[in-house]
Amino acid sequence: MSNVQSLERAFNLLDTLSEYPDGLQITRLSEKVGLSKSTVHRLLATLITMNYVYKDPESEKYRIGYRLLYLTRNILNNIDVISIAKPFLEALSADVNETIHLCIEDMGEVLYVDKIESNQTIRMFSRVGSRAPMYCTGVGKMLLSGMEQTKYNNVVDRISFVSKTENTIKSKDQLATELQVIKEQGYALDNVENEEGIRCIAAPIIDSKGDIIASFSISGPSNRITMDRVNEELVHKITQTSAKISRHLGYEMQSPPKSS
Numbered sequence: 660m661s662n663v664q665s666l667e668r669a670f671n672l673l674d675t676l677s678e679y680p681d682g683l684q685i686t687r688l689s690e691k692v693g694l695s696k697s698t699v700h701r702l703l704a705t706l707i708t709m710n711y712v713y714k715d716p717e718s719e720k721y722r723i724g725y726r727l728l729y730l731t732r733n734i735l736n737n738i739d740v741i742s743i744a745k746p747f748l749e750a751l752s753a754d755v756n757e758t759i760h761l762c763i764e765d766m767g768e769v770l771y772v773d774k775i776e777s778n779q780t781i782r783m784f785s786r787v788g789s790r791a792p793m794y795c796t797g798v799g800k801m802l803l804s805g806m807e808q809t810k811y812n813n814v815v816d817r818i819s820f821v822s823k824t825e826n827t828i829k830s831k832d833q834l835a836t837e838l839q840v841i842k843e844q845g846y847a848l849d850n851v852e853n854e855e856g857i858r859c860i861a862a863p864i865i866d867s868k869g870d871i872i873a874s875f876s877i878s879g880p881s882n883r884i885t886m887d888r889v890n891e892e893l894v895h896k897i898t899q900t901s902a903k904i905s906r907h908l909g910y911e912m913q914s915p916p917k918s919s
Contacts, residue, residue: 668694669702673711673723682720740864740873741773744904748775748875751900755893757879760859762798763872764806765790767814769799772873779879794818794834795827797849797861798874803834804841805863805871826852845898847874848889851881858884860893862901867909875901 675691676683683691689699703721706712710726744761752759752775761773769791793799793814803811820829828834841847849859861876877884877893884893 665702668692668698669706672699672702672706673727676712676721676723680722682715682718682722684718684720688721740908743907744864744873744875745773745775747900747904748773751775751877751896752777755877755896757877757884759875760798760878761864761873761875762791762802763874764793764799764802764814767793767817769793769796769802777879779883791853792818792821794820795823795849795852796876797847797859798876800834800838800841800849801847801861801863801874802871804838804847805865823853824851824855826850828852845901846894849876849878850886856881858886858889860884860889860897862897863905864901865905865908865910869910872908875904 671692672688675688685696685699685703689696692699703712703714706724707714710724713722713724714720715722740763741761748759748761755777756779757777758779759775760771762769762771764770771787771789771791774787791799793803803814806814815831815834818831818834820831820834821827822829828837845862847861849857849861851858857878858881859876859878861874863871864873864875866872875897877897
């Protein structure tokens with residue numbers, strides 16, 4: 660049996676089990692998916708090991724496992740963040756007339772999950788689904804600043820610290836120093852660190868537990884997103900938007916986001 664065929668059959672098993680919350684015994688399951696009991700048993704053994712399927716020892720019925728519930732929860736949480744944040748990000752984009760990105764951390768990288776374009780002539784080339792490094796982007800550094808220590812160490816240990824511009828952070832120590840500043844001030848900058856001529860300011864989205872689950876940024880050419888504009892206008896507007904979105908997720912932002 661090829662790997663691809665095994666994968667297809669495993670997903671077919673999961674799809675079938677999802678329709679039977681009380682579970683199915685292997686004979687009935689084999690009939691439903693049209694496979695031999697030996698093949699189904701072999702596939703189920705792997706799925707059980709990975710916690711995608713659970714076998715009730717008394718009834719000998721197989722059910723969807725907790726791992727799938729965990730994955731579903733994460734997907735739903737991200738969907739909630741996108742839908743809850745969107746009206747606030749659209750309002751922010753209209754107010755500052757710059758591009759807004761909404762991002763999460765995925766496998767040690769920044770993943771863009773939403774984008775609101777400005778109506779400026781010069782636009783950003785980023786797109787939903789694209790990825791970026793964490794150490795040289797405002798959203799990435801914001802996400803790192805709220806990361807649990809073990810996960811933080813695992814992510815940072817894999818960073819190569821490639822210099823994309825003359826301003827790019829070049830070491831773990833330099834990154835740690837900047838993250839401390841970010842924790843204290845409640846926002847992060849990509850000060851022309853990831854792409855020449857582009858500056859971004861980022862803020863967190865915080866859930867009811869006080870964890871940073873996403874980050875969003877105001878991005879644009881550095882001749883529009885000047886440091887004077889950042890300090891005089893954008894810090895206030897982005898942190899206010901951050902507080903509004905986080906409040907809708909159950910967090911009252913009375914102090915800078917907690918770190919762990």
